[in-house]
Amino acid sequence: MDMRVSLGLSISVFSIAILYSHTVNSLFPILPVGIVIAVGIPLFAVLRRSTVDRRTAYAVLSMFVLLSTLHKVYIFSFPASLIGYDPGLYVQQIDQLIEANRVSAIDETEISFYSKAPFFLLLVAAISFVGGVTPEAAMIVYPVIVGVMYPVSAFAIIRRIAPVDPLRTATVGTAPATVAALSLHYGFHPLAQTLAVVLWLAFVISVTRYYVHRTSADFLVIMLLLMAMLSTHKVPGVLVVGTFLLLFVGTLSTHSVSEMQDAWRDRSVRSLLLLTGVTLFAHWTFIAEFIDRVLFRIALLFSPTFLTIFLERVFRLFGGGAASGGPASEAIVSPLVVFLMNNLYAVVLFPLAAIGWVALFVRHRSDPATRVLLTASALISFLVVLGYVQRVAVNPRRFTFFAEVLLLVLVAVVIGRLVATGARGRTPVTGAIIFGLLLVLLSTQVFATVALPNHPVSSPDGLTAGEQQAKRFTHAHVPGEVHTDFFYAVKPPADPSRSGESEKYISMGEELLNQSENLSRHDYVLYRERVDTHRTPGKTWRVTWDAQRYLDGEYSRIYSNNDVTLYTRRGE
Structure with missing residues (x-):
């Protein structure tokens, strides 16, 4: 040939x-x-x-x-x-670094070693600043x-x-x-x-x-x-x-x-x-x-x-x-x-x-x-x-x-x-x-x-556009804590400048796995409809019961975009 x-x-x-x-x-x-x-x-x-x-x-x-x-x-x-958790965390720190224009803006409680060894972050910050693009794009x-x-x-x-x-x-x-x-x-x-x-x-x-x-x-x-x-x-x-x-x-x-x-x-x-x-x-x-x-x-x-x-x-x-x-x-x-x-x-x-x-x-x-x-x-x-x-x-x-x-x-x-x-x-x-x-x-x-980030024997490592949109809606309109699956809870916010957004989400991973009665006791619950497998630290599981049907019976829907449904207690 x-x-x-x-x-x-x-x-x-x-x-x-x-x-x-x-x-x-x-x-x-x-x-x-x-x-x-x-x-x-x-x-x-x-x-x-x-x-x-x-x-x-x-x-x-x-x-x-x-x-x-x-x-x-x-x-x-x-x-x-x-994709994953750490890159989103890095983007948050890079955003703070660009905003403050100094390395000391890096939060040592989040990434302690890299506040003293910041070359990885500085390279992205430089490309973001010179190219006029977001740190995520850089x-x-x-x-x-x-x-x-x-x-x-x-x-x-x-x-x-x-x-x-x-x-x-x-x-x-x-x-x-x-x-x-x-x-x-x-x-x-x-x-x-x-x-x-x-x-x-x-x-x-x-x-x-x-x-x-x-x-x-x-x-x-x-x-x-x-x-x-x-x-x-x-x-x-x-x-x-x-x-x-x-x-x-x-x-x-x-x-x-x-x-x-x-x-x-x-x-x-x-x-x-x-x-x-x-x-x-x-x-x-x-x-x-x-x-x-x-x-x-x-x-x-x-x-x-x-x-x-x-x-x-x-x-x-x-x-x-x-x-x-x-x-x-x-x-x-x-x-x-x-x-x-x-x-x-x-x-x-x-x-x-x-x-x-x-x-x-x-x-x-x-x-x-x-x-x-x-x-x-x-x-x-x-x-x-x-x-x-x-x-x-x-x-x-x-x-x-x-x-x-x-x-x-x-x-x-x-x-x-x-x-x-x-x-x-x-x-x-x-x-x-x-x-x-x-x-x-x-x-x-x-x-x-x-x-691959969406391999059949592992749970997805990234969020869809609908899941990102749901995070923005939740941050803007929900006043209290939101219970959701482990990965969605720990995933950094859609907008890196919202550094406190991740504190809004509480993991209910174990409750999903165990079909716990505690699922009905939260003020707000967010459920990802298209996720077949759920992650807990170090492991990936397939839920064998119809969690969404249960949530529909216990809560009222206040938001849905075909990827994510947000529930609240009935009568609220």
Whole structure:
């Protein structure tokens, strides 16, 4: 297939998927299917070519960047509200920051760490101010940045470390990074970590360059990126210092005792470790005042109860079918199915990456850039495992986000060797295996529950236009507290300037699940008619009784827009 034809067909397929999704007002399943086909078409064309020149590689990379960005921006823009809870909270703080024109306007009681590390908020505030758009609209910068940086970073790192046919391996290996599950999740659900991961990827690329070329310019870029990361999020500092510490230990271990002094004098080993370590300690101790929380989380890892908690989690996971949330509700599917749907992308990704890690370690660990990749990916993978054992101390998904591109690079090493073998053997079976493996990898990314805000086995993460309108009506016309489901209650207001609006809503999640008599004792109740599943902290349930019919019998309707009905006590 001609490459120009395949690229044109790719963007056409994805455009049709977007139009159909918009027409039926649903992301699932058409958008995941569309993006897999759109990425698969140029991928198939590359695999069919005997050679891949620079022009072809950059053309395919450009298409992957375009698809990656459009995919994330469309999902981000799909609901009428920001997706999730935290982005709305950030918008409130950004609105206050712009209004007061000073960082001190950030409410420390809401986001304490980010009042001392506000780079994430300042970037949105700057775009909002310069562009004359709302902070909510300015948040679109993050799906754009992630959409561009993920494929570009993967391509750059793979091309640098791939031991076999680096240009072809980089082109093929970039495809999974285009649709990586957590890049999708934190693209449409932007957090401070979204920006931190982008900076971390730029940091890894700069360090690999520095370890090869040892230039002062690369050293300066590394330090600037370090300061930017420390001003954005908590995790990157740990990863940077941990990576350099392990690199330093690894460097010394490869030298004899008489050579250790020379290794210590090597600026690439010594200076980066010392400077990053001192900078992190100073920032956490004197600026962000975060050191006490770090020590507390470390203590949690060695708590005697951590193993008990882990075993209880495993027992719940494999203990049987769907659990009941109360006499009038049930879990959507069994805990094990939920776990697999939430983590299938990682279940496939980590074993493949482990194979690539071993292959690089055995044959190419002497290469400086490869050592950086092996060290950073091993460190983060270890922290991910710790997170699954003791989630209170370490959030495994957050650390997996930092590792995602690095793991995909390791997978690309495996695929690169298979592609090279197939190119030599030219057997249809080998080609089918390679393409099938890539399709499985792509599919497990885009069909993961974290990759869509309205996945069938999870409750919606955003509000519809009608639900947003109901919040505005309630704020304007209801004088007292309003009881509603948990997600609607904690979701920030439709207008970020209404900072006190969220205090109006009281969660009645447990009452819905239990069909409690307390449902009839409230002054105002707001019910979302089109929501089939309801969320409580950490879980999602399906209500098995007709709650709306019950509310119609106990209350009087005072507002309805087909998405939301607002009730009040009879006679009021």
